[in-house]
Amino acid sequence: MTTAAFGTHNWGMVVDVDKCIGCNACVVACQAENNIPINTQDRVERARSIAWIRVERYWIGDFPDAKAQFIPIMCQHCENAPCEPVCPVYATYHDAEGMNIQVYNRCVGTRYCANGCPYIVRFFNYWEPVWPESLRNHLNPDVTVRSRGIMEKCSFCVHRIRRVARGARSAGVEIADGAIQTACSSACPTSALNFGNFNDPNSKVSKMRDDKRHYTLLDQFGTDPNVIYLAKIDANKKVGAGEASSHG
Amino acid sequence: MQQRRELDQVYTNRKLLNGQLDTPKWWAPTVSILGVIVLLGLIVIAIMINKGLGVTGLSRPVYWGLFITTFVFWVGISHAGIMISAILRLTQAEWRRPVTRAAELLTVFSLLTALVFPLIHAGRPWRIAYWIMPYDVARGIYPNIRSPLIMDPVAISTYLIGSSLFLYIALLPDLGNLRDRTAGWKNAMYTVLALGWRGNPRQWKMQTVGGILLSALMLPIFVSVHSIVSWDFAIAAAVEGWHSTIFAPYFVIGAVHSGVSAVVTMMALMRWLWKWDDFIRPEHFDALARPLIVVATGWLGFTFLELTFALYGQDAPEIALREMQMFEWPWNLLFIIFFLTAYAIPVPMWLFKRVRTNIALMFWTSILVNIGMWLERFLIIVPGLARRTPFVYTWEAYRPSAVEWTIFIWSFAWVTFLMLLFSKFFPLVPLFEQKESQVFTDDVMIGRAKVPAIVREAD
Ligand code: SF4
Ligand code: SF4
Numbered sequence: 001m002t003t004a005a006f007g008t009h010n011w012g013m014v015v016d017v018d019k020c021i022g023c024n025a026c027v028v029a030c031q032a033e034n035n036i037p038i039n040t041q042d043r044v045e046r047a048r049s050i051a052w053i054r055v056e057r058y059w060i061g062d063f064p065d066a067k068a069q070f071i072p073i074m075c076q077h078c079e080n081a082p083c084e085p086v087c088p089v090y091a092t093y094h095d096a097e098g099m100n101i102q103v104y105n106r107c108v109g110t111r112y113c114a115n116g117c118p119y120i121v122r123f124f125n126y127w128e129p130v131w132p133e134s135l136r137n138h139l140n141p142d143v144t145v146r147s148r149g150i151m152e153k154c155s156f157c158v159h160r161i162r163r164v165a166r167g168a169r170s171a172g173v174e175i176a177d178g179a180i181q182t183a184c185s186s187a188c189p190t191s192a193l194n195f196g197n198f199n200d201p202n203s204k205v206s207k208m209r210d211d212k213r214h215y216t217l218l219d220q221f222g223t224d225p226n227v228i229y230l231a232k233i234d235a236n237k238k239v240g241a242g243e244a245s246s247h248g
Numbered sequence: 249m250q251q252r253r254e255l256d257q258v259y260t261n262r263k264l265l266n267g268q269l270d271t272p273k274w275w276a277p278t279v280s281i282l283g284v285i286v287l288l289g290l291i292v293i294a295i296m297i298n299k300g301l302g303v304t305g306l307s308r309p310v311y312w313g314l315f316i317t318t319f320v321f322w323v324g325i326s327h328a329g330i331m332i333s334a335i336l337r338l339t340q341a342e343w344r345r346p347v348t349r350a351a352e353l354l355t356v357f358s359l360l361t362a363l364v365f366p367l368i369h370a371g372r373p374w375r376i377a378y379w380i381m382p383y384d385v386a387r388g389i390y391p392n393i394r395s396p397l398i399m400d401p402v403a404i405s406t407y408l409i410g411s412s413l414f415l416y417i418a419l420l421p422d423l424g425n426l427r428d429r430t431a432g433w434k435n436a437m438y439t440v441l442a443l444g445w446r447g448n449p450r451q452w453k454m455q456t457v458g459g460i461l462l463s464a465l466m467l468p469i470f471v472s473v474h475s476i477v478s479w480d481f482a483i484a485a486a487v488e489g490w491h492s493t494i495f496a497p498y499f500v501i502g503a504v505h506s507g508v509s510a511v512v513t514m515m516a517l518m519r520w521l522w523k524w525d526d527f528i529r530p531e532h533f534d535a536l537a538r539p540l541i542v543v544a545t546g547w548l549g550f551t552f553l554e555l556t557f558a559l560y561g562q563d564a565p566e567i568a569l570r571e572m573q574m575f576e577w578p579w580n581l582l583f584i585i586f587f588l589t590a591y592a593i594p595v596p597m598w599l600f601k602r603v604r605t606n607i608a609l610m611f612w613t614s615i616l617v618n619i620g621m622w623l624e625r626f627l628i629i630v631p632g633l634a635r636r637t638p639f640v641y642t643w644e645a646y647r648p649s650a651v652e653w654t655i656f657i658w659s660f661a662w663v664t665f666l667m668l669l670f671s672k673f674f675p676l677v678p679l680f681e682q683k684e685s686q687v688f689t690d691d692v693m694i695g696r697a698k699v700p701a702i703v704r705e706a707d
């Protein structure tokens with residue numbers, strides 16, 4: 001029942017943690033797709049780097065039996081987002097398609113939303129973004145370059161969604177499952193990241209979501225995210241779903 | 249102990265108007281030095297707005313730091329004015345008379361200062377004027393009234409307008425007095441400001457009724473303002489040190505603690521600077537310090553609850569946060585200083601009347617309280633953000649930059665500067681109140697002792 005009409009989709013992501021190999025391809029893809037300023041050494045050291053998606057690494061066990069586990073984290077596009085009600089100017093709000101939208105033009109930069117978000121996926125532009133001359137012409141024309149003083153975060157590559165939706169609407173067809181891929185999901189070599197429409201029970205993500213390994217991050221805050229995680233399978237350990245979430 | 253001297257009207261006028269009618273020697277140099285600091289601060293603020301918030305020490309999880317702490321601090325200080333003026337006016341506490349004006353002034357000026365911080369702390373301050381300030385229904389641009397950041401300016405500006413009116417009404421008789429004693433442009437200024445004050449019975453009645461009505465109106469606002477400021481933090485469900493249901497009363501009582509202490513500091517300064525020993529007497533310090541003991545102890549109770557709530561729920565992240573706040577370097581050092589200065593040193597000292605009536609000791613203890621109360625806000629705001637979240641990516645501490653410290657110092661210079669400027673044109677101790685109280689007070693003989701008493705006619 002996928003239609004091209006606005007408001008009938010519920011976009012979401014299913015992240016299979018078991019498949020993530022920690023290669024960081026998604027991070028680079030997102031960085032390039034969304035005109036994210038370069039994280040120089042200085043910015044990383046001052047903890048001001050921007051990464052709409054990041055791969056967290058956890059060491060399990062003690063050396064030499066240590067194992068690394070990875071979990072990619074981006075904005076969870078919470079249905080009940082703590083970042084939304086605190087914004088004084090409605091620069092962040094929930095749209096009819098399950099997405100948490102950031103309106104750059106409205107943002108005044110109180111950073112209140114960033115304090116509210118438990119996943120710490122909101123980033124503030126402390127400086128005006130600069131790119132080396134050689135990269136200037138590589139900026140994505142579909143994505144606004146954010147000036148200093150405003151917040152930014154994963155948009156579910158909303159420009160890609162809109163582009164496909166527009167095309168589908170003018171052609172009078174429905175958006176096919178899988179026709180929209182976010183930059184991170186298309187870059188992921190192991191298909192750990194999967195994007196799609198949760199409103200369509202036959203979509204790939206809807207089916208994946210029914211896996212009994214599914215969980216959401218920081219469940220205790222009741223944020224009801226649109227990003228669903230599938231737990232890591234540890235062959236040696238008898239654990240139920242939610243191993244990765246138990247670090248909370 | 250008889251502290252009160254018989255004061256005649258001429259002496260009272262001359263003494264209390266000495267700031268306006270002739271200038272004390274220290275005034276010009278002090279104001280110039282403060283003026284330089286204020287100017288410097290303004291330049292730094294301009295640079296910050298021009299360059300961006302990158303010049304601060306803020307980072308990724310610690311998005312709020314020194315500025316918001318100082319904002320809460322000044323809003324807290326502002327609480328004393330109305331608290332003293334309104335409550336004491338309504339309860340007809342006689343001793344309030346010399347301290348009301350200074351307390352109200354502190355409210356107005358510290359609110360003006362507090363308001364600056366959320367503005368300059370925004371990433372794009374110039375946009376605020378566009379999106380929030382005109383509550384513009386015509387353009388269809390609504391601010392988000394669910395956000396405490398909208399409730400804040402509403403509450404604070406209500407408070408500011410109310411307390412300015414309150415201050416002004418109480419100033420009217422003195423303005424009339426000054427008008428009659430000045431010449432030239434000053435006379436013209438006072439004439440306009442005095443609104444035709446003649447001191448006839450009708451005017452006095454309206455002035456008194458106005459003052460009482462405003463007092464009654466201001467009290468609920470005074471409670472609401474700091475409650476709303478506390479909700480800035482309390483509604484953040486995901487920040488362990490912030491999300492607390494007791495924040496509203498906790499912040500209000502903390503604000504009274506720091507605000508009344510600031511009034512004590514100010515009174516001591518006024519007594520020294522203008523040599524008002526006859527008007528601001530040890531008994532006033534005594535009268536302020538007694539309720540302070542109660543307030544401070546109530547506040548301590550809230551602090552204790554706030555720090556131990558996590559133990560009831562055995563909420564692991566919150567326990568971890570409290571451990572960090574209290575026992576981990578460098579927070580533990582700040583925590584110890586906070587506890588010593590906000591409660592452990594001053595309050596037990598106030599238990600002794602000898603301390604309460606010793607101006608120098610009261611001055612220093614009240615300063616200690618405000619150091620402690622500033623640290624309290626810092627220890628709520630920053631560790632809450634710098635806590636170790638489940639995501640290792642974002643662990644980061646916070647070190648305020650030189651820019652932040654300069655603007656922090658600027659705020660103190662600015663308040664003092666405004667005060668001194670005010671003192672040049674308006675009396676800091678309300679003359680009419682002072683005289684009224686002299687009419688009311690009398691000495692009555694109890695046995696063989698002569699005791700000061702308040703004589704009032706029954707209504
Ligand atoms: S993950 Fe954070 S930024 Fe994204 S919707 Fe939820 S609260 Fe908002
Ligand atoms: S969905 Fe798009 S914006 Fe969000 S993390 Fe992936 S690539 Fe970045």
